[in-house]
Amino acid sequence: MIADRTPGAVWSTMAQGNDRFVAGAPRHPHQDAERRTEVSAHQRPDAALFGCSDSRIAAEIIFDMGLGDLFVVRNAGQIVSDSVIGSLEYAxxxxxxxLIVVLAHDECGAVRAAIDQDGPDAPALPASIQSLVSQITPAVHRVRRITGASSTDTIEPFDVGREHLRATVGALLSRSELISEAVADGRLAIVGANYQLHDGRVNSDAVVGVV
Known part of the structure:
Protein backbone atom coordinates (compact mmCIF):
# COMPACT_ATOMS: atom_id res chain seq x y z
CA MET A 1 0.00 0.00 0.00
CA ILE A 2 1.24 3.47 -0.89
CA ALA A 3 1.79 5.64 2.19
CA ASP A 4 0.62 8.85 0.51
CA ARG A 5 -2.74 7.84 -0.96
CA THR A 6 -3.42 11.05 -2.87
CA PRO A 7 -4.47 10.58 -6.53
CA GLY A 8 -1.23 12.17 -7.70
CA ALA A 9 0.98 9.98 -5.55
CA VAL A 10 -0.80 6.81 -6.63
CA TRP A 11 -0.58 7.69 -10.32
CA SER A 12 3.10 8.60 -9.92
CA THR A 13 3.78 5.20 -8.34
CA MET A 14 1.93 3.43 -11.14
CA ALA A 15 3.81 5.43 -13.80
CA GLN A 16 7.13 4.55 -12.19
CA GLY A 17 6.15 0.88 -12.18
CA ASN A 18 5.28 1.10 -15.86
CA ASP A 19 8.67 2.69 -16.53
CA ARG A 20 10.34 -0.32 -14.91
CA PHE A 21 8.19 -2.71 -16.95
CA VAL A 22 9.05 -0.93 -20.20
CA ALA A 23 12.74 -0.98 -19.30
CA GLY A 24 12.62 -4.70 -18.55
CA ALA A 25 13.58 -4.15 -14.93
CA PRO A 26 10.45 -4.90 -12.85
CA ARG A 27 10.76 -5.36 -9.10
CA HIS A 28 7.72 -7.68 -8.79
CA PRO A 29 6.60 -6.15 -5.47
CA HIS A 30 3.91 -7.70 -3.29
CA GLN A 31 4.02 -11.05 -5.06
CA ASP A 32 5.41 -13.29 -2.32
CA ALA A 33 3.91 -15.50 0.38
CA GLU A 34 4.23 -12.77 2.99
CA ARG A 35 2.09 -10.42 0.92
CA ARG A 36 -0.43 -13.17 0.22
CA THR A 37 -0.87 -13.69 3.95
CA GLU A 38 -0.98 -9.96 4.64
CA VAL A 39 -3.94 -9.32 2.34
CA SER A 40 -5.84 -12.53 3.02
CA ALA A 41 -8.09 -10.96 5.65
CA HIS A 42 -8.71 -7.54 4.08
CA GLN A 43 -7.99 -5.38 1.07
CA ARG A 44 -7.17 -1.70 0.64
CA PRO A 45 -6.02 -1.27 -2.96
CA ASP A 46 -4.32 1.92 -4.06
CA ALA A 47 -6.34 2.31 -7.26
CA ALA A 48 -9.16 0.84 -9.28
CA LEU A 49 -8.43 -0.01 -12.90
CA PHE A 50 -11.11 -0.43 -15.57
CA GLY A 51 -9.71 -1.89 -18.76
CA CYS A 52 -10.13 -4.20 -21.70
CA SER A 53 -10.10 -7.98 -21.31
CA ASP A 54 -7.42 -8.38 -23.99
CA SER A 55 -5.10 -11.25 -23.03
CA ARG A 56 -2.01 -9.20 -23.87
CA ILE A 57 -2.63 -6.80 -20.99
CA ALA A 58 -2.33 -7.68 -17.30
CA ALA A 59 -2.72 -4.66 -15.04
CA GLU A 60 -0.47 -5.72 -12.18
CA ILE A 61 2.29 -6.73 -14.59
CA ILE A 62 2.38 -3.60 -16.76
CA PHE A 63 2.40 -1.35 -13.67
CA ASP A 64 4.81 -3.62 -11.74
CA MET A 65 2.43 -4.07 -8.83
CA GLY A 66 1.17 -7.06 -6.91
CA LEU A 67 -1.44 -8.68 -4.72
CA GLY A 68 -3.86 -6.22 -3.12
CA ASP A 69 -2.55 -3.19 -5.03
CA LEU A 70 -5.22 -2.82 -7.73
CA PHE A 71 -8.97 -3.38 -7.85
CA VAL A 72 -9.41 -4.51 -11.46
CA VAL A 73 -12.57 -4.47 -13.57
CA ARG A 74 -12.35 -5.69 -17.16
CA ASN A 75 -14.51 -6.43 -20.17
CA ALA A 76 -13.97 -6.43 -23.93
CA GLY A 77 -13.50 -2.87 -25.14
CA GLN A 78 -13.86 -1.38 -21.64
CA ILE A 79 -17.62 -0.89 -22.06
CA VAL A 80 -19.42 0.93 -19.25
CA SER A 81 -22.29 -1.10 -17.79
CA ASP A 82 -24.26 -1.26 -14.55
CA SER A 83 -21.92 -3.94 -13.22
CA VAL A 84 -18.87 -1.82 -14.07
CA ILE A 85 -20.37 1.24 -12.39
CA GLY A 86 -21.31 -0.79 -9.32
CA SER A 87 -17.85 -2.34 -9.09
CA LEU A 88 -16.08 1.01 -9.35
CA GLU A 89 -18.47 2.62 -6.88
CA TYR A 90 -17.64 -0.20 -4.47
CA ALA A 91 -13.94 0.55 -4.89
CA LEU A 99 -7.76 6.92 -8.25
CA ILE A 100 -9.59 5.22 -11.11
CA VAL A 101 -7.52 4.40 -14.18
CA VAL A 102 -9.44 3.72 -17.39
CA LEU A 103 -7.05 1.80 -19.64
CA ALA A 104 -7.51 1.48 -23.39
CA HIS A 105 -4.98 0.02 -25.83
CA ASP A 106 -4.03 -0.11 -29.49
CA GLU A 107 -5.00 -3.00 -31.77
CA CYS A 108 -8.25 -3.49 -29.83
CA GLY A 109 -10.49 -6.14 -31.37
CA ALA A 110 -13.66 -4.50 -30.12
CA VAL A 111 -12.67 -1.17 -31.70
CA ARG A 112 -11.78 -2.91 -34.97
CA ALA A 113 -15.16 -4.67 -34.95
CA ALA A 114 -17.00 -1.38 -34.36
CA ILE A 115 -15.23 0.17 -37.35
CA ASP A 116 -15.94 -2.83 -39.57
CA GLN A 117 -19.59 -2.93 -38.51
CA ASP A 118 -20.02 0.64 -39.69
CA GLY A 119 -19.42 -0.46 -43.26
CA PRO A 120 -22.28 -1.16 -45.70
CA ASP A 121 -21.57 -4.87 -46.15
CA ALA A 122 -20.69 -5.78 -42.56
CA PRO A 123 -21.62 -9.36 -41.62
CA ALA A 124 -23.99 -9.86 -38.72
CA LEU A 125 -22.43 -10.49 -35.33
CA PRO A 126 -23.88 -12.63 -32.53
CA ALA A 127 -26.37 -10.53 -30.57
CA SER A 128 -24.34 -10.19 -27.38
CA ILE A 129 -21.19 -9.20 -29.27
CA GLN A 130 -23.16 -6.72 -31.37
CA SER A 131 -24.59 -5.17 -28.21
CA LEU A 132 -21.08 -4.62 -26.90
CA VAL A 133 -19.58 -3.36 -30.15
CA SER A 134 -22.47 -0.95 -30.77
CA GLN A 135 -21.42 1.05 -27.73
CA ILE A 136 -18.18 1.95 -29.51
CA THR A 137 -20.02 2.99 -32.69
CA PRO A 138 -20.57 6.62 -31.50
CA ALA A 139 -16.78 6.99 -31.33
CA VAL A 140 -16.53 5.73 -34.91
CA HIS A 141 -19.08 8.34 -36.01
CA ARG A 142 -17.28 11.14 -34.19
CA VAL A 143 -14.01 10.24 -35.90
CA ARG A 144 -15.80 10.16 -39.25
CA ARG A 145 -17.09 13.69 -38.69
CA ILE A 146 -13.76 15.03 -37.42
CA THR A 147 -11.60 13.50 -40.16
CA GLY A 148 -14.09 13.42 -43.02
CA ALA A 149 -13.35 9.72 -43.56
CA SER A 150 -15.49 8.41 -46.40
CA SER A 151 -15.10 4.71 -45.67
CA THR A 152 -14.13 2.37 -42.88
CA ASP A 153 -10.81 1.70 -44.66
CA THR A 154 -9.66 5.26 -43.99
CA ILE A 155 -10.60 5.39 -40.31
CA GLU A 156 -7.67 5.11 -37.91
CA PRO A 157 -8.42 2.61 -35.11
CA PHE A 158 -6.20 4.61 -32.73
CA ASP A 159 -8.41 7.67 -33.23
CA VAL A 160 -11.53 5.65 -32.52
CA GLY A 161 -9.94 4.09 -29.45
CA ARG A 162 -9.02 7.51 -28.11
CA GLU A 163 -12.52 8.87 -28.67
CA HIS A 164 -14.01 5.83 -26.98
CA LEU A 165 -11.61 6.18 -24.05
CA ARG A 166 -12.59 9.79 -23.48
CA ALA A 167 -16.27 8.90 -23.79
CA THR A 168 -15.78 6.13 -21.22
CA VAL A 169 -14.29 8.56 -18.70
CA GLY A 170 -17.21 10.91 -19.33
CA ALA A 171 -19.72 8.11 -18.89
CA LEU A 172 -18.34 7.19 -15.46
CA LEU A 173 -18.93 10.77 -14.34
CA SER A 174 -22.36 11.17 -15.91
CA ARG A 175 -23.73 7.80 -14.82
CA SER A 176 -22.37 7.74 -11.26
CA GLU A 177 -23.23 10.49 -8.84
CA LEU A 178 -21.01 8.82 -6.25
CA ILE A 179 -17.97 8.95 -8.53
CA SER A 180 -18.60 12.49 -9.77
CA GLU A 181 -19.09 13.78 -6.22
CA ALA A 182 -15.86 12.14 -5.06
CA VAL A 183 -14.01 13.86 -7.91
CA ALA A 184 -15.65 17.20 -7.10
CA ASP A 185 -14.65 16.81 -3.44
CA GLY A 186 -11.03 16.15 -4.38
CA ARG A 187 -11.08 12.62 -2.93
CA LEU A 188 -10.82 10.93 -6.31
CA ALA A 189 -9.28 11.48 -9.73
CA ILE A 190 -9.74 9.61 -12.99
CA VAL A 191 -6.95 9.02 -15.49
CA GLY A 192 -7.79 7.78 -18.98
CA ALA A 193 -4.71 6.18 -20.50
CA ASN A 194 -3.61 4.22 -23.55
CA TYR A 195 -1.39 1.13 -23.46
CA GLN A 196 0.95 0.46 -26.38
CA LEU A 197 1.29 -3.24 -27.05
CA HIS A 198 4.62 -3.07 -28.88
CA ASP A 199 6.64 -1.45 -26.09
CA GLY A 200 4.43 -1.69 -22.99
CA ARG A 201 4.20 2.07 -22.47
CA VAL A 202 1.16 3.61 -20.79
CA ASN A 203 0.41 7.21 -21.80
CA SER A 204 -2.17 9.33 -20.02
CA ASP A 205 -4.70 10.93 -22.34
CA ALA A 206 -7.54 12.35 -20.23
CA VAL A 207 -7.39 13.45 -16.60
CA VAL A 208 -10.33 14.45 -14.43
CA GLY A 209 -9.52 15.81 -10.99
CA VAL A 210 -6.16 16.68 -9.48
CA VAL A 211 -3.30 14.30 -10.28
Whole structure:
Protein backbone atom coordinates (compact mmCIF):
# COMPACT_ATOMS: atom_id res chain seq x y z
CA MET A 1 0.00 0.00 0.00
CA ILE A 2 1.24 3.47 -0.89
CA ALA A 3 1.79 5.64 2.19
CA ASP A 4 0.62 8.85 0.51
CA ARG A 5 -2.74 7.84 -0.96
CA THR A 6 -3.42 11.05 -2.87
CA PRO A 7 -4.47 10.58 -6.53
CA GLY A 8 -1.23 12.17 -7.70
CA ALA A 9 0.98 9.98 -5.55
CA VAL A 10 -0.80 6.81 -6.63
CA TRP A 11 -0.58 7.69 -10.32
CA SER A 12 3.10 8.60 -9.92
CA THR A 13 3.78 5.20 -8.34
CA MET A 14 1.93 3.43 -11.14
CA ALA A 15 3.81 5.43 -13.80
CA GLN A 16 7.13 4.55 -12.19
CA GLY A 17 6.15 0.88 -12.18
CA ASN A 18 5.28 1.10 -15.86
CA ASP A 19 8.67 2.69 -16.53
CA ARG A 20 10.34 -0.32 -14.91
CA PHE A 21 8.19 -2.71 -16.95
CA VAL A 22 9.05 -0.93 -20.20
CA ALA A 23 12.74 -0.98 -19.30
CA GLY A 24 12.62 -4.70 -18.55
CA ALA A 25 13.58 -4.15 -14.93
CA PRO A 26 10.45 -4.90 -12.85
CA ARG A 27 10.76 -5.36 -9.10
CA HIS A 28 7.72 -7.68 -8.79
CA PRO A 29 6.60 -6.15 -5.47
CA HIS A 30 3.91 -7.70 -3.29
CA GLN A 31 4.02 -11.05 -5.06
CA ASP A 32 5.41 -13.29 -2.32
CA ALA A 33 3.91 -15.50 0.38
CA GLU A 34 4.23 -12.77 2.99
CA ARG A 35 2.09 -10.42 0.92
CA ARG A 36 -0.43 -13.17 0.22
CA THR A 37 -0.87 -13.69 3.95
CA GLU A 38 -0.98 -9.96 4.64
CA VAL A 39 -3.94 -9.32 2.34
CA SER A 40 -5.84 -12.53 3.02
CA ALA A 41 -8.09 -10.96 5.65
CA HIS A 42 -8.71 -7.54 4.08
CA GLN A 43 -7.99 -5.38 1.07
CA ARG A 44 -7.17 -1.70 0.64
CA PRO A 45 -6.02 -1.27 -2.96
CA ASP A 46 -4.32 1.92 -4.06
CA ALA A 47 -6.34 2.31 -7.26
CA ALA A 48 -9.16 0.84 -9.28
CA LEU A 49 -8.43 -0.01 -12.90
CA PHE A 50 -11.11 -0.43 -15.57
CA GLY A 51 -9.71 -1.89 -18.76
CA CYS A 52 -10.13 -4.20 -21.70
CA SER A 53 -10.10 -7.98 -21.31
CA ASP A 54 -7.42 -8.38 -23.99
CA SER A 55 -5.10 -11.25 -23.03
CA ARG A 56 -2.01 -9.20 -23.87
CA ILE A 57 -2.63 -6.80 -20.99
CA ALA A 58 -2.33 -7.68 -17.30
CA ALA A 59 -2.72 -4.66 -15.04
CA GLU A 60 -0.47 -5.72 -12.18
CA ILE A 61 2.29 -6.73 -14.59
CA ILE A 62 2.38 -3.60 -16.76
CA PHE A 63 2.40 -1.35 -13.67
CA ASP A 64 4.81 -3.62 -11.74
CA MET A 65 2.43 -4.07 -8.83
CA GLY A 66 1.17 -7.06 -6.91
CA LEU A 67 -1.44 -8.68 -4.72
CA GLY A 68 -3.86 -6.22 -3.12
CA ASP A 69 -2.55 -3.19 -5.03
CA LEU A 70 -5.22 -2.82 -7.73
CA PHE A 71 -8.97 -3.38 -7.85
CA VAL A 72 -9.41 -4.51 -11.46
CA VAL A 73 -12.57 -4.47 -13.57
CA ARG A 74 -12.35 -5.69 -17.16
CA ASN A 75 -14.51 -6.43 -20.17
CA ALA A 76 -13.97 -6.43 -23.93
CA GLY A 77 -13.50 -2.87 -25.14
CA GLN A 78 -13.86 -1.38 -21.64
CA ILE A 79 -17.62 -0.89 -22.06
CA VAL A 80 -19.42 0.93 -19.25
CA SER A 81 -22.29 -1.10 -17.79
CA ASP A 82 -24.26 -1.26 -14.55
CA SER A 83 -21.92 -3.94 -13.22
CA VAL A 84 -18.87 -1.82 -14.07
CA ILE A 85 -20.37 1.24 -12.39
CA GLY A 86 -21.31 -0.79 -9.32
CA SER A 87 -17.85 -2.34 -9.09
CA LEU A 88 -16.08 1.01 -9.35
CA GLU A 89 -18.47 2.62 -6.88
CA TYR A 90 -17.64 -0.20 -4.47
CA ALA A 91 -13.94 0.55 -4.89
CA UNK A 92 -14.51 4.25 -4.19
CA UNK A 93 -17.09 4.01 -1.40
CA UNK A 94 -16.03 0.85 0.42
CA UNK A 95 -12.32 0.52 -0.37
CA UNK A 96 -11.56 4.26 -0.43
CA UNK A 97 -9.46 4.21 -3.60
CA UNK A 98 -8.26 7.71 -4.56
CA LEU A 99 -7.76 6.92 -8.25
CA ILE A 100 -9.59 5.22 -11.11
CA VAL A 101 -7.52 4.40 -14.18
CA VAL A 102 -9.44 3.72 -17.39
CA LEU A 103 -7.05 1.80 -19.64
CA ALA A 104 -7.51 1.48 -23.39
CA HIS A 105 -4.98 0.02 -25.83
CA ASP A 106 -4.03 -0.11 -29.49
CA GLU A 107 -5.00 -3.00 -31.77
CA CYS A 108 -8.25 -3.49 -29.83
CA GLY A 109 -10.49 -6.14 -31.37
CA ALA A 110 -13.66 -4.50 -30.12
CA VAL A 111 -12.67 -1.17 -31.70
CA ARG A 112 -11.78 -2.91 -34.97
CA ALA A 113 -15.16 -4.67 -34.95
CA ALA A 114 -17.00 -1.38 -34.36
CA ILE A 115 -15.23 0.17 -37.35
CA ASP A 116 -15.94 -2.83 -39.57
CA GLN A 117 -19.59 -2.93 -38.51
CA ASP A 118 -20.02 0.64 -39.69
CA GLY A 119 -19.42 -0.46 -43.26
CA PRO A 120 -22.28 -1.16 -45.70
CA ASP A 121 -21.57 -4.87 -46.15
CA ALA A 122 -20.69 -5.78 -42.56
CA PRO A 123 -21.62 -9.36 -41.62
CA ALA A 124 -23.99 -9.86 -38.72
CA LEU A 125 -22.43 -10.49 -35.33
CA PRO A 126 -23.88 -12.63 -32.53
CA ALA A 127 -26.37 -10.53 -30.57
CA SER A 128 -24.34 -10.19 -27.38
CA ILE A 129 -21.19 -9.20 -29.27
CA GLN A 130 -23.16 -6.72 -31.37
CA SER A 131 -24.59 -5.17 -28.21
CA LEU A 132 -21.08 -4.62 -26.90
CA VAL A 133 -19.58 -3.36 -30.15
CA SER A 134 -22.47 -0.95 -30.77
CA GLN A 135 -21.42 1.05 -27.73
CA ILE A 136 -18.18 1.95 -29.51
CA THR A 137 -20.02 2.99 -32.69
CA PRO A 138 -20.57 6.62 -31.50
CA ALA A 139 -16.78 6.99 -31.33
CA VAL A 140 -16.53 5.73 -34.91
CA HIS A 141 -19.08 8.34 -36.01
CA ARG A 142 -17.28 11.14 -34.19
CA VAL A 143 -14.01 10.24 -35.90
CA ARG A 144 -15.80 10.16 -39.25
CA ARG A 145 -17.09 13.69 -38.69
CA ILE A 146 -13.76 15.03 -37.42
CA THR A 147 -11.60 13.50 -40.16
CA GLY A 148 -14.09 13.42 -43.02
CA ALA A 149 -13.35 9.72 -43.56
CA SER A 150 -15.49 8.41 -46.40
CA SER A 151 -15.10 4.71 -45.67
CA THR A 152 -14.13 2.37 -42.88
CA ASP A 153 -10.81 1.70 -44.66
CA THR A 154 -9.66 5.26 -43.99
CA ILE A 155 -10.60 5.39 -40.31
CA GLU A 156 -7.67 5.11 -37.91
CA PRO A 157 -8.42 2.61 -35.11
CA PHE A 158 -6.20 4.61 -32.73
CA ASP A 159 -8.41 7.67 -33.23
CA VAL A 160 -11.53 5.65 -32.52
CA GLY A 161 -9.94 4.09 -29.45
CA ARG A 162 -9.02 7.51 -28.11
CA GLU A 163 -12.52 8.87 -28.67
CA HIS A 164 -14.01 5.83 -26.98
CA LEU A 165 -11.61 6.18 -24.05
CA ARG A 166 -12.59 9.79 -23.48
CA ALA A 167 -16.27 8.90 -23.79
CA THR A 168 -15.78 6.13 -21.22
CA VAL A 169 -14.29 8.56 -18.70
CA GLY A 170 -17.21 10.91 -19.33
CA ALA A 171 -19.72 8.11 -18.89
CA LEU A 172 -18.34 7.19 -15.46
CA LEU A 173 -18.93 10.77 -14.34
CA SER A 174 -22.36 11.17 -15.91
CA ARG A 175 -23.73 7.80 -14.82
CA SER A 176 -22.37 7.74 -11.26
CA GLU A 177 -23.23 10.49 -8.84
CA LEU A 178 -21.01 8.82 -6.25
CA ILE A 179 -17.97 8.95 -8.53
CA SER A 180 -18.60 12.49 -9.77
CA GLU A 181 -19.09 13.78 -6.22
CA ALA A 182 -15.86 12.14 -5.06
CA VAL A 183 -14.01 13.86 -7.91
CA ALA A 184 -15.65 17.20 -7.10
CA ASP A 185 -14.65 16.81 -3.44
CA GLY A 186 -11.03 16.15 -4.38
CA ARG A 187 -11.08 12.62 -2.93
CA LEU A 188 -10.82 10.93 -6.31
CA ALA A 189 -9.28 11.48 -9.73
CA ILE A 190 -9.74 9.61 -12.99
CA VAL A 191 -6.95 9.02 -15.49
CA GLY A 192 -7.79 7.78 -18.98
CA ALA A 193 -4.71 6.18 -20.50
CA ASN A 194 -3.61 4.22 -23.55
CA TYR A 195 -1.39 1.13 -23.46
CA GLN A 196 0.95 0.46 -26.38
CA LEU A 197 1.29 -3.24 -27.05
CA HIS A 198 4.62 -3.07 -28.88
CA ASP A 199 6.64 -1.45 -26.09
CA GLY A 200 4.43 -1.69 -22.99
CA ARG A 201 4.20 2.07 -22.47
CA VAL A 202 1.16 3.61 -20.79
CA ASN A 203 0.41 7.21 -21.80
CA SER A 204 -2.17 9.33 -20.02
CA ASP A 205 -4.70 10.93 -22.34
CA ALA A 206 -7.54 12.35 -20.23
CA VAL A 207 -7.39 13.45 -16.60
CA VAL A 208 -10.33 14.45 -14.43
CA GLY A 209 -9.52 15.81 -10.99
CA VAL A 210 -6.16 16.68 -9.48
CA VAL A 211 -3.30 14.30 -10.28
Missing amino acids: VAMLDVP
